[in-house]
Amino acid sequence: MTGTPTIVTNELTKEYLETTAVDGLSLEIEPGTVYGFLGPNGAGKTTTIKMLTALIRPTSGSGRVAEVPITDRERLVEHIGYLPESPPIHEELTAREQLEYHGGLRGLGSTEIDERIEPLLERLDLAADADDRIVTYSKGMRQKTGLIQAIMHEPEVVFLDEPTSGLDPRAARTVREVITELADSGTTVFLSTHILPVVERIATEVGILYEGELVEEGAPEALVERMETGDDSTLEDVFLDVTTTAE
Numbered sequence: 001m002t003g004t005p006t007i008v009t010n011e012l013t014k015e016y017l018e019t020t021a022v023d024g025l026s027l028e029i030e031p032g033t034v035y036g037f038l039g040p041n042g043a044g045k046t047t048t049i050k051m052l053t054a055l056i057r058p059t060s061g062s063g064r065v066a067e068v069p070i071t072d073r074e075r076l077v078e079h080i081g082y083l084p085e086s087p088p089i090h091e092e093l094t095a096r097e098q099l100e101y102h103g104g105l106r107g108l109g110s111t112e113i114d115e116r117i118e119p120l121l122e123r124l125d126l127a128a129d130a131d132d133r134i135v136t137y138s139k140g141m142r143q144k145t146g147l148i149q150a151i152m153h154e155p156e157v158v159f160l161d162e163p164t165s166g167l168d169p170r171a172a173r174t175v176r177e178v179i180t181e182l183a184d185s186g187t188t189v190f191l192s193t194h195i196l197p198v199v200e201r202i203a204t205e206v207g208i209l210y211e212g213e214l215v216e217e218g219a220p221e222a223l224v225e226r227m228e229t230g231d232d233s234t235l236e237d238v239f240l241d242v243t244t245t246a247e
Ligand SMILES: Nc1ncnc2c1ncn2[C@@H]1O[C@H](COP(=O)(O)OP(=O)(O)OP(=O)(O)O)[C@@H](O)[C@H]1O
Pocket: 016, 017, 019, 020, 021, 039, 040, 041, 042, 043, 044, 045, 046, 047, 048
């Protein structure tokens, strides 16, 4: 698929006092891509996502998400959904109240909110608990609430940080299916995870970050093919290779 890329960055860089967390990152991601964003601990993935969602400002370089400059948080929020590692939810609310509140912030009316959240609550097996307070929820239930919150306003781009962490196998499968369906309908999904089989299954493109730099990028099968270790190479082999030998 070609068109205006939904995510474009040019030499995006974030420096902290003693660390260059992200170092000259240039990305071009087309609509409808599931982009598996990989990298070892501390590689700069969260810092990248925070810049792409306008939570922090780059030190240098630029980027546009859904054609909005990533420094324009006010405009950007309408176009994006974000599931961070710890979803931003109010513990004292019920999931339904939290989702209604979030939908209101995104300009949705109450009928629209109900129409969007009910099928997702059902699908993620959360309907029976939706009127319980989040403080009583397990990690997986919070994760599912956070996911619904990230996608319910039907944003053009969804950023997901470890969306299947804490989920049982059935829920994890449902989340993978939801991600694939989002992409099929044209949503761009930026997926950061350490669970490589998830990426292998659903990502259409993969970028591997190492010490703040993009050291490998391509379709998962193309990356694996490029490995010359034999027929049974996996994305894990590619990951281990490029994150140990790169300088
Ligand atoms: N607020 C901050 N101040 C100083 N250094 C920071 C800050 N946030 C991140 N860093 C540093 O930037 C680098 C990249 O961190 P980041 O959290 O983006 O990595 P990550 O790839 O998301 O790691 P993980 O897989 O462990 O979540 C690390 O060296 C980290 O210590």
